[in-house]
Amino acid sequence: MLVDTGSSADILYLAAYDRLGLPSNLLKPSCTPLTCFTRHSIYPVGIAELDFTVGEAPRTSTIRVSFTVVDISDHSYNGLIGHPILTALRAIVSYLHLKIKFPTTGGVGEVSGTRKELRFVSSCQSLEGHH
Known part of the structure; x- marks a missing residue:
């Protein structure tokens, strides 16, 4: 996952959603486009309310997250x-x-991440139009 402190949305790509084996009926409709994400507006596939766990035992935290699921191939x-x-x-x-x-x-x-995993990613500082 890429960390972007300036992003106003939490994004999950459709390919990752599918690899998790989650059913499509978990997705709630969303008609609000995301702008400044791929340099044009895109419409989400839907919103998925998922539990998100981070860390390693015994120091973990689990929260409920509204992921905006988008279908971006690149x-x-x-x-x-x-x-x-x-x-x-x-x-x-x-x-x-x-x-x-x-x-x-x-x-x-x-x-923690590693320098090997680090990749330069150019993105907008916010996803305007997402509520």
Whole structure:
């Protein structure tokens, strides 16, 4: 997942949704286009309310997330973690250290990336038009 602190939506790509084996009837309709995402407006396939767990035991946190599911064929990630997830987790992001830290009942949870995984991604700072 790509972390974008400026994004106002949490995105899950349709290919990742399908790989999770989730049924299409879980998707709620959405007719609000996302703009500034692929340099043009796209319409979501739907909204999926899913449990999202981050971290490693015993320092994990699980939250309910409204993922906007989009069908984009040219992507390098499974989705995008935006401001809503980061806020719900009460997470601190350090791009310099490639880490996200967040409080859990078992202590401070942490997710790390590596320089090998890091890819430059050009995206807009917000997904205007998403509510």
